[in-house]
Amino acid sequence: MVVATREGGTVLLRLADNVGVSALRKLSLADVAPGSFIGTAAEPGPDGVWRALEVLVFPEAMRGTGEGHFAWDLTPTSSMTNATVDSAVEGNDGRSLTLTARGQQVKVLVPPDVPVVTLIPAAMEDLRPGAQVFLTATPGADGALNVARVTVSRDGVVPPM
Structure with a gap:
C-alpha cells in the first residue's frame, strides 16, 4: 500500500497477511467515564495542564494497548497518553480527566x-x-515498513490521531 504522508511525501508500506482494519465511530465527551481505557494526544497548555487534541476510547478487548505517556508526532510538542480514566470532572472549559x-x-x-x-x-x-x-x-530486517493495523476514514469520520 502506498500512502501520502501529512508532510507531503509518499511511503510504501507492506501490510501483514492478517492486517487488522478498523474505522471509527464518533462518541460524545460524556462517553469518557472513570474506568474507560483511552488514548489521547495532547499538547501542554500555558498552565502546565495537557490539553487534548483528540480522544480515542479503546474497546475493552484492547485495554492496555500501548499503555504509558510518551512523545507523539501529531504536533511538535504533543504527547500520547494511553491510560485508564481515574476521574472526570466537568468544567467551564471542558472535561478534566485524571x-x-x-x-x-x-x-x-x-x-x-x-x-x-x-x-x-x-x-x-x-x-x-x-x-x-x-x-x-x-521497519523490517529488509528495510520495508511493516503494518499490522490500519484505521481508515469511513462515513465522514476521519482518524484524528
Missing part, C-alpha cells in the same frame, strides 16, 4: 470541540484511494 498508566498520573483537559472516537470493525475494501488512514509501521 489518567493513570503504569503508576503515573497525567491530568488532561478535553475541550468541548475535541474529537472523541472509538474503533469499529472495517474491511480491506475500505482501504480505497483517497481514504485517510492512521497507522504505525515497524
Whole structure:
C-alpha cells in the first residue's frame, strides 16, 4: 500500500497477511467515564495542564494497548497518553480527566470541540484511494515498513490521531 504522508511525501508500506482494519465511530465527551481505557494526544497548555487534541476510547478487548505517556508526532510538542480514566470532572472549559498508566498520573483537559472516537470493525475494501488512514509501521530486517493495523476514514469520520 502506498500512502501520502501529512508532510507531503509518499511511503510504501507492506501490510501483514492478517492486517487488522478498523474505522471509527464518533462518541460524545460524556462517553469518557472513570474506568474507560483511552488514548489521547495532547499538547501542554500555558498552565502546565495537557490539553487534548483528540480522544480515542479503546474497546475493552484492547485495554492496555500501548499503555504509558510518551512523545507523539501529531504536533511538535504533543504527547500520547494511553491510560485508564481515574476521574472526570466537568468544567467551564471542558472535561478534566485524571489518567493513570503504569503508576503515573497525567491530568488532561478535553475541550468541548475535541474529537472523541472509538474503533469499529472495517474491511480491506475500505482501504480505497483517497481514504485517510492512521497507522504505525515497524521497519523490517529488509528495510520495508511493516503494518499490522490500519484505521481508515469511513462515513465522514476521519482518524484524528
